[in-house]
Amino acid sequence: MRVAIAGAGAVGRSIARELIDNGHEVLLIDKDAESIKPERVPNAEWLLADSCELSSLEEARLQHCDVVIAATGDDKANLVTSLLAKTEFGVPRTVGRVNHPNNEWLFTEAWGVDVNVSTPRIMSALVEEAVTVGDLVRLFTFRQGNANLVEMTLPDDSPYVGKPTGLVPWPENCALVTILRDGQVYVPDAEQPIEAGDELLFVVSADIEEELERMLAPTAHPGHA
Template identity: 35%
Template sequence: MKTLVVGAGRLGTQIAQVLAAAHNDVTLVDIDDDRVAGLEGRLPVRLLAGDACEPAFLEHAGILTADLVIATTGADEDNLVISLLAKRRFAVPRVAARVNEVENTWLFDENWGVDTAVPAATPLISLIEEATGATDTVALLRLSKAGVDVIETAITPQSRAAGRTLADIVLPAGTVVATVVREGQPTVPTPGMRLRPGDELLLVSHAATEREIHAAFQ
């Protein structure tokens, strides 16, 4: 699935990381050049800086062949414009948009090109599930096209994995750590990364259950 994620804040980068880990073709864009530059080499996605409210930039970002557009900026007006352009001008099959202000929820409908409106407080996995149209949830999410589960776990001071490196953790067969979110920033995991309380991990697995993942880290 070819996906264009607009907004490289915490939510947008996590969505991009999870979808890329499930072998989707992901492009992540943001208007802030410095933010995009700071993510170079940290995410397995195509990164672009520019204004996604401009049709010419959206074309440059590959929207003409996108299967899914997810607008996750912190400005509702931008998310609405991006959704409208995606659906009405570029005929993107599926468009999801984040609603930052509750009072604006009524605007996020088919009139603005939004297939799925997701409140800002919605958990990450639920947002991805809504955006991708996946309905066969196992653990936190099953990306049906990829045939994998995405399972989330958090490291606390009481976790057995706290203070240990990823290389020290015995994972179930067919399971990889897709990203470690530390202090709000997604990080490409390495075997030598030492886990800290507060770290949030997203794992991709073909077979492991949520219980098995919990046992490995908690």
């Protein structure tokens, strides 16, 4: 897979190293000459250019990229880069970094962003995930398909403690993906029981989240009808 990353700062370089370690081709783009440091990621391609300029993206041959990651520290630049990548070059997948939470609402398909990554939101979700029992915590939003990755730590008094997953009446548009228990990852099957304290990861449509939360932890949500 060929990936272009706009923004060769610490974030962009870290992403590049990870992708290269996983066997992908990476092009790092930055308009600041001081950020062009090939020795930091020697196996990447480097381009001194402004990713908001169409001519720069033509020079980068963006049409041959499978993914574009807009990872600069400027939300406006990330939006413009994503939009150009999607509309002018037909890049199949775009990922936009959100620096300021107030701008998150802009990072949608309308601006060419398939997936937005908000560091403040992720950190908040991870904190909630670590301390919350009986509440759904949204970890990630899939812009395509109107679905979310959510987590719940199953409380002791859940009516489904000890029941096999195949006997749990999961709502429609809800899929149990993984069970985390005692440091182990379990792929659920119909005979796999769920236990108190299990961390359950679901992919679920947004309008089903309350129903799922109410079903698994009714005592924690007595106010829901």
